[in-house]
Amino acid sequence: MDVMMISLRNIHKTLNGQKILQGINLEIAEGETFVIIGRSGCGKSVTLRHMLGLMMPDQGEVLFEGKDLMGLSEIELIPIRQKIGMLFQNGALFDSMNVGENVAFPLREEGRLSEKEIEFAVEEALEMVNLGGQQAKMPAELSGGMKKRVSLARAAVRKPKLLLFDEPTSGLDPVVSDSINKLILNLDKTLNITNVVVTHDMRSACEIGDRIAFLYHGKVHFLGTPEEIKSSQDPIVFRFVNGISDASVAME
Ligand SMILES: Nc1ncnc2c1ncn2[C@@H]1O[C@H](COP(=O)(O)OP(=O)(O)O)[C@@H](O)[C@H]1O
Ligand SMILES: [Mg+2]
Numbered sequence: 001m002d003v004m005m006i007s008l009r010n011i012h013k014t015l016n017g018q019k020i021l022q023g024i025n026l027e028i029a030e031g032e033t034f035v036i037i038g039r040s041g042c043g044k045s046v047t048l049r050h051m052l053g054l055m056m057p058d059q060g061e062v063l064f065e066g067k068d069l070m071g072l073s074e075i076e077l078i079p080i081r082q083k084i085g086m087l088f089q090n091g092a093l094f095d096s097m098n099v100g101e102n103v104a105f106p107l108r109e110e111g112r113l114s115e116k117e118i119e120f121a122v123e124e125a126l127e128m129v130n131l132g133g134q135q136a137k138m139p140a141e142l143s144g145g146m147k148k149r150v151s152l153a154r155a156a157v158r159k160p161k162l163l164l165f166d167e168p169t170s171g172l173d174p175v176v177s178d179s180i181n182k183l184i185l186n187l188d189k190t191l192n193i194t195n196v197v198v199t200h201d202m203r204s205a206c207e208i209g210d211r212i213a214f215l216y217h218g219k220v221h222f223l224g225t226p227e228e229i230k231s232s233q234d235p236i237v238f239r240f241v242n243g244i245s246d247a248s249v250a251m252e
Helices: 042-053 074-081 099-110 114-126 144-156 172-192 202-208 225-231 235-241
Strands: 004-015 018-029 035-038 059-062 084-087 162-166 194-199 211-216 217-223
Touching: 004 042, 004 194, 018 035, 018 042, 018 194, 018 217, 035 042, 035 172, 035 202, 042 059, 042 162, 042 194, 084 144, 099 114, 099 144, 114 144, 114 172, 114 235, 144 162, 144 172, 172 194, 172 202, 194 202, 202 225, 211 225, 217 225, 217 235, 225 235
Parallel strands: 035 194, 035 211, 084 162, 162 194
Antiparallel strands: 004 018, 004 059, 211 217
16 A cells, blocks of 8 residues: 555534545555645635645544644644645745855755855745746745746745645646646656645646546545546536536525
8 A cells, every 4th residue: 555645534623613625545655646626715725724634624634644633732743844835825925035045945944054055045045936036036026927936936845745736736827827737837847846736727626637626515525636636526626627616505
């Protein structure tokens, strides 16, 4: 059996009196690119926060490399979080810092490497996103796609084992989205990272996902390969895949 990087087992979470997650089960294997899709507001970001231990479940278990995050203190979570990189949904760069300083930030915060080593790691991360040598640029000088690429370099600079992406292509045009998707796939190959990508964009999901989980009503409603989801006859999956609205869904 494959080694599991992260497992969510029967996760329940109520927020503001609303049952958001109602028994999520996910087993994500080392090295795969796993996509979570679903309509806006269905709990995708909340699910990712559980993987990072930023939110704890009301019920259920989150296992990272087989170790339960529940009950760990903030200090005990530090070594685990060091193995996880996160590209937040609106993963803004620090506007007052140049590109190099932005990418260096997680390394400086960690305080483990010398300035020389940091410099090297930053250049390496920027090259991975095709922005080698752009350290001195300020965020205001960059296009939306370039900003995303810098955020990607910042999330990957510590060479995490697990990289979590929240809507990495939202707000980007299809061509730029495509280039970001290719970079995600490339990271997977060069660093052998396990990727979990949250998106509501079916096209991106199918392009990058080894497997796709479709969240609906707080549960994994469908789990399969891009081919399997595209050919699914399940009416709820079919409507999502084909972008067909549904009165009962629209009311959520
Ligand atoms: N920290 C929070 N406190 C209260 N409600 C939240 C919080 N985070 C998310 N929610 C609610 O949980 C639901 C799912 O949110 P989210 O996971 O962000 O959806 P999405 O699938 O679009 O990423 C939404 O109704 C949202 O308002
Ligand atoms: Mg979200």
